Amino acid sequence: MRCLPPRMAWLLFAWLGGAVAHAQDMAAARAAWTEGDFLAAAENAAGLGTSDGHALAAESLATHGYFQGAEEELEELYAEAVRHGEEAVRLNPESAYAHIQFAHAMGRLAETSGVLEALNNGYAQRVRDSLETAAELDPESPLAHSGIAMWHAGALDAAGLIARTLFGASRSRALEHIELALAYDSGTKLVLHDAAAALILLSERRYGGRARELLLTARDIPERDARDGFIQQSIVDILAQLDD
Numbered sequence: 001m002r003c004l005p006p007r008m009a010w011l012l013f014a015w016l017g018g019a020v021a022h023a024q025d026m027a028a029a030r031a032a033w034t035e036g037d038f039l040a041a042a043e044n045a046a047g048l049g050t051s052d053g054h055a056l057a058a059e060s061l062a063t064h065g066y067f068q069g070a071e072e073e074l075e076e077l078y079a080e081a082v083r084h085g086e087e088a089v090r091l092n093p094e095s096a097y098a099h100i101q102f103a104h105a106m107g108r109l110a111e112t113s114g115v116l117e118a119l120n121n122g123y124a125q126r127v128r129d130s131l132e133t134a135a136e137l138d139p140e141s142p143l144a145h146s147g148i149a150m151w152h153a154g155a156l157d158a159a160g161l162i163a164r165t166l167f168g169a170s171r172s173r174a175l176e177h178i179e180l181a182l183a184y185d186s187g188t189k190l191v192l193h194d195a196a197a198a199l200i201l202l203s204e205r206r207y208g209g210r211a212r213e214l215l216l217t218a219r220d221i222p223e224r225d226a227r228d229g230f231i232q233q234s235i236v237d238i239l240a241q242l243d244d
Helices: 006-035 038-046 051-068 071-091 096-113 115-120 123-137 142-159 161-167 171-184 189-219 226-243
Strands: none
Touching: 006 038, 006 051, 006 226, 038 051, 051 071, 051 096, 051 226, 071 096, 096 123, 096 142, 123 142, 123 161, 142 161, 142 171, 142 189, 171 189, 189 226
């Protein structure tokens, strides 16, 4: 077998070493995510300098803030998540995952500023645009569709006529994307939980029964990671409210 010239061999092993280190760092980030150490997951993932890494960092920071963050740190935490989401999209504008996590982070940041400021700062439109881009890039993404459904339902719940007039928020669009999300994934807690939440935001009186069915199904799905544990508690809490 012909041997590689020494410099070519060095370059090959250097490249392989880099690829192995990259895989190890992503594995460490994923392990931290699974265990619920979302801050460590964000740090490890961001250090990769890749689109997927920054997207996972955005997701991790937004998730930590929502489930575990102290009130006084949320705005800064979500702003950092948005920066990672923006970088993820910049590095790979064809990544549906990057657009979803940018929208996720921006949505969380908007929650800290209130409805009027979110509307004035363009947060609502940016979230919607990113989710719609994600759905265009990956039409079978349940998270893109559930995100769009939550956007329409949440906008209508928060701003009503303003959301309909200025941003085209629509009950029918929300229902359409709920069904699409469930068509592509009806077996994970997150998708079922968000579909149910969107139905309740639209009208608990009209859609509460369907939401309850989805939540009961979600409740019985085994937890895969720490986030599922937080979602499970939310499912239990919402069911208790519906049963009151």
